[in-house]
Amino acid sequence: MSKRRTDGRPTIADVAQRAGVGAITVSRALRDPSLVSDMLREKIDTAVRELGYVPNLAARTLASTRSDVVGVLVPSLTQHIFADVLRGIYDGIGQTRLHIQVGNTRYDLDEEDRLLAELLRHKPAGLIVSGIDQSAAGRRMLEKANCPVIQIMDLSDNPVNKIIGFSHHDAGKAMTQHLIEAGYRRIGFLSGWMNSRSKGRLSGYVEALEEAGLYDPQLVNPAGDLEALALRGSWDRHQYSTPAMGRQLLADLWKAAPDMDAVFCNNDVLALGALFECQARGVAVPREFGIAGFNDEDFMEAASPSLSSVRTHRWKVGHDAVIALRRQLDGEPDDERIVDVGFDVMKRASTDRTGKSAQPRDAAAE
Amino acid sequence: MSKRRTDGRPTIADVAQRAGVGAITVSRALRDPSLVSDMLREKIDTAVRELGYVPNLAARTLASTRSDVVGVLVPSLTQHIFADVLRGIYDGIGQTRLHIQVGNTRYDLDEEDRLLAELLRHKPAGLIVSGIDQSAAGRRMLEKANCPVIQIMDLSDNPVNKIIGFSHHDAGKAMTQHLIEAGYRRIGFLSGWMNSRSKGRLSGYVEALEEAGLYDPQLVNPAGDLEALALRGSWDRHQYSTPAMGRQLLADLWKAAPDMDAVFCNNDVLALGALFECQARGVAVPREFGIAGFNDEDFMEAASPSLSSVRTHRWKVGHDAVIALRRQLDGEPDDERIVDVGFDVMKRASTDRTGKSAQPRDAAAE
DNA sequence: CTGTTAGCGCTTTCAC
DNA sequence: GTGAAAGCGCTAACAG
Numbered sequence: 209m210s211k212r213r214t215d216g217r218p219t220i221a222d223v224a225q226r227a228g229v230g231a232i233t234v235s236r237a238l239r240d241p242s243l244v245s246d247m248l249r250e251k252i253d254t255a256v257r258e259l260g261y262v263p264n265l266a267a268r269t270l271a272s273t274r275s276d277v278v279g280v281l282v283p284s285l286t287q288h289i290f291a292d293v294l295r296g297i298y299d300g301i302g303q304t305r306l307h308i309q310v311g312n313t314r315y316d317l318d319e320e321d322r323l324l325a326e327l328l329r330h331k332p333a334g335l336i337v338s339g340i341d342q343s344a345a346g347r348r349m350l351e352k353a354n355c356p357v358i359q360i361m362d363l364s365d366n367p368v369n370k371i372i373g374f375s376h377h378d379a380g381k382a383m384t385q386h387l388i389e390a391g392y393r394r395i396g397f398l399s400g401w402m403n404s405r406s407k408g409r410l411s412g413y414v415e416a417l418e419e420a421g422l423y424d425p426q427l428v429n430p431a432g433d434l435e436a437l438a439l440r441g442s443w444d445r446h447q448y449s450t451p452a453m454g455r456q457l458l459a460d461l462w463k464a465a466p467d468m469d470a471v472f473c474n475n476d477v478l479a480l481g482a483l484f485e486c487q488a489r490g491v492a493v494p495r496e497f498g499i500a501g502f503n504d505e506d507f508m509e510a511a512s513p514s515l516s517s518v519r520t521h522r523w524k525v526g527h528d529a530v531i532a533l534r535r536q537l538d539g540e541p542d543d544e545r546i547v548d549v550g551f552d553v554m555k556r557a558s559t560d561r562t563g564k565s566a567q568p569r570d571a572a573a574e
Numbered sequence: 575m576s577k578r579r580t581d582g583r584p585t586i587a588d589v590a591q592r593a594g595v596g597a598i599t600v601s602r603a604l605r606d607p608s609l610v611s612d613m614l615r616e617k618i619d620t621a622v623r624e625l626g627y628v629p630n631l632a633a634r635t636l637a638s639t640r641s642d643v644v645g646v647l648v649p650s651l652t653q654h655i656f657a658d659v660l661r662g663i664y665d666g667i668g669q670t671r672l673h674i675q676v677g678n679t680r681y682d683l684d685e686e687d688r689l690l691a692e693l694l695r696h697k698p699a700g701l702i703v704s705g706i707d708q709s710a711a712g713r714r715m716l717e718k719a720n721c722p723v724i725q726i727m728d729l730s731d732n733p734v735n736k737i738i739g740f741s742h743h744d745a746g747k748a749m750t751q752h753l754i755e756a757g758y759r760r761i762g763f764l765s766g767w768m769n770s771r772s773k774g775r776l777s778g779y780v781e782a783l784e785e786a787g788l789y790d791p792q793l794v795n796p797a798g799d800l801e802a803l804a805l806r807g808s809w810d811r812h813q814y815s816t817p818a819m820g821r822q823l824l825a826d827l828w829k830a831a832p833d834m835d836a837v838f839c840n841n842d843v844l845a846l847g848a849l850f851e852c853q854a855r856g857v858a859v860p861r862e863f864g865i866a867g868f869n870d871e872d873f874m875e876a877a878s879p880s881l882s883s884v885r886t887h888r889w890k891v892g893h894d895a896v897i898a899l900r901r902q903l904d905g906e907p908d909d910e911r912i913v914d915v916g917f918d919v920m921k922r923a924s925t926d927r928t929g930k931s932a933q934p935r936d937a938a939a940e
Numbered sequence: 941c942t943g944t945t946a947g948c949g950c951t952t953t954c955a956c
Numbered sequence: 957g958t959g960a961a962a963g964c965g966c967t968a969a970c971a972g
Binding site for chain 3: 220231235266
């Protein structure tokens with residue numbers, strides 16, 4: 209009468225016994241069939257099937273001092289942009305032995321550190337984290353993580369290890385330049401919550417306007433009193449990106465600068481809200497007012513008028529991050545520490561003043 | 575000269591030695607401080623901090639034959655609806671010792687079975703799965719999982735263990751009845767990819783129209799040749815829910831039934847596309863044409879005109895699922911096997927024919 | 941409240 | 957190719 213603490217499920221020893229081989233042979237057959245002779249491999253496969261054997265991952269991790277967990281830290285789960293990144297990551301993992309463990313930092317550095325520490329307990333095979341604005345402690349944890357670390361969705365001269373993303377500054381500047389070329393002169397910047405990447409976009413916007421001699425701080429709202437806004441409506445801290453918010457922010461911006469003739473919105477959802485606000489007021493887009501967003505989500509092209517935006521390659525970033533991780537785990541060299549996946553300025557009807565895609569409406573408003 | 579295989583990081587034994595106590599005392603102090611005297615606890619805490627000790631989760635899992643992993647299976651990561659569910663789940667997990675491991679089934683039963691088997695290797699503490707349409711093998715795995723299993727986002731008389739959701743049939747019926755009451759008579763059903771929950775909505779739609787003597791199969795498109803549609807555009811199998819698709823499907827539906835005067839869309843994104851199509855054609859919403867969606871995402875209320883929809887409680891479903899799981903893990907009894915969180919029909923301008931929210935436009939079209 | 945002992949199931953090491 | 961033995965780091969059991 210033993211005092212085993214097992215839960216009764218078959219172990220590798222059971223399989224070994226049934227197949228008439230040693231446990232280690234089963235272990236090898238499972239990890240790399242080519243290490244075992246055909247005959248034994250067949251016997252083992254049969255035994256596994258008959259017993260319904262399922263390897264215990266905890267035991268494997270413990271014995272091999274390395275797990276199959278890839279930790280992923282994103283600042284938001286509901287924003288489409290990170291959902292796309294995650295999809296790319298899961299697609300990149302595919303049928304490998306790796307698993308994803310996602311942490312949602314909610315744009316909170318303390319939470320990020322907590323999640324990072326939590327992840328480290330798993331002795332992860334790799335880490336994928338969003339952005340470059342970690343806390344000092346977080347940065348230190350990443351550097352001592354003892355596994356490949358990929359930063360994503362931004363660029364930096366000094367990545368922990370490898371970074372895959374694009375320049376938000378350049379992207380913001382490019383779209384602003386497009387608006388200027390389209391003939392708009394009083395171009396606003398509409399944004400709710402600002403994170404470090406938003407700030408990059410804003411700096412690009414400012415630079416483009418300054419170079420054209422058109423910059424006016426009145427046209428920028430990100431300093432707007434968001435806490436007050438949140439209190440006013442039913443918005444909570446995590447809902448700074450809704451169309452309703454976009455409508456509200458555009459209205460506020462117009463109050464401060466009634467002659468504003470276009471907005472560059474920090475994201476597409478806000479841009480959609482801006483469009484709705486224009487429609488509700490009867491302001492003609494793009495003739496009277498230009499609208500541009502950021503990220504190029506699905507609805508931008510389908511909107512009426514179609515909305516200009518900056519297409520970012522989220523899926524690719526997630527996917528490439530995993531591919532790079534797998535390469536490093538396989539011991540292949542990887543000298544590209546900084547990978548710029550770029551972006552595309554999608555010029556659509558909402559910023560096309562020539563009117564070739566003007567809407568059939570009378571716009572007797574204003 | 576030992577032949578230890580360790581990676582050099584401190585273990586519980588190191589902490590114990592430094593604190594001058596037994597390893598098991600450290601273990602207890604870490605899991606439940608109240609089990610250890612104040613004096614020892616303090617010594618232990620100090621040692622932990624000085625050594626930078628991080629518990630090895632694999633060892634814990636192996637020794638205790640139960641992990642802290644909660645497996646979550648969702649059919650999509652990009653649809654907002656499941657992103658909301660996930661947010662609820664993560665919020666429900668909070669600061670507990672539990673971890674989430676998400677699997678994306680992509681509405682593929684084989685993939686679901688594969689992911690389930692994969693999850694089971696972790697000896698999960700609990701499982702949360704979407705819907706009730708598992709494969710026979712999947713169902714069996716869930717029943718033998720040896721941990722609490724919560725199904726979500728649907729209802730069933732025969733859940734594996736516990737189910738938290740709402741009736742898609744009832745929701746579809748309720749919205750259709752609203753459209754009928756609003757005065758629409760030729761109400762279409764617009765849908766791309768149909769999953770089992772979509773079918774529930776459709777059956778509610780059919781029932782409502784049959785009861786009113788208004789049902790006409792011509793007005794239903796879900797049988798539409800989606801594969802052909804996908805080929806025609808740049809849509810792939812996972813993009814059956816885009817505004818562009820909504821536009822296309824509405825156009826198709828109108829071709830088959832030119833007198834259609836409203837659509838109930840299988841989801842909000844399609845409804846938004848329908849609105850864009852109407853705007854592009856100059857069809858007045860809601861006067862000439864009514865539009866309703868499903869899920870009530872943020873943009874529905876902000877659209878112009880605001881769009882009617884069925885509000886579903888995704889966050890709550892995810893959150894409650896975790897709470898129920900935690901209860902069961904704590905050994906508390908739970909007799910409610912079936913929890914209906916309900917839904918709300920949000921009646922907005924897009925289905926309000928009385929015109930009090932009519933749009934300022936001339937609609938000289940059609 | 942604290943410690944000793946003996947596993948948890950798998951993989952590494954080293955020999956055959 | 958294959959196997960025996962010795963861990964991996966932690967915790968359930970039982971005593972004290």
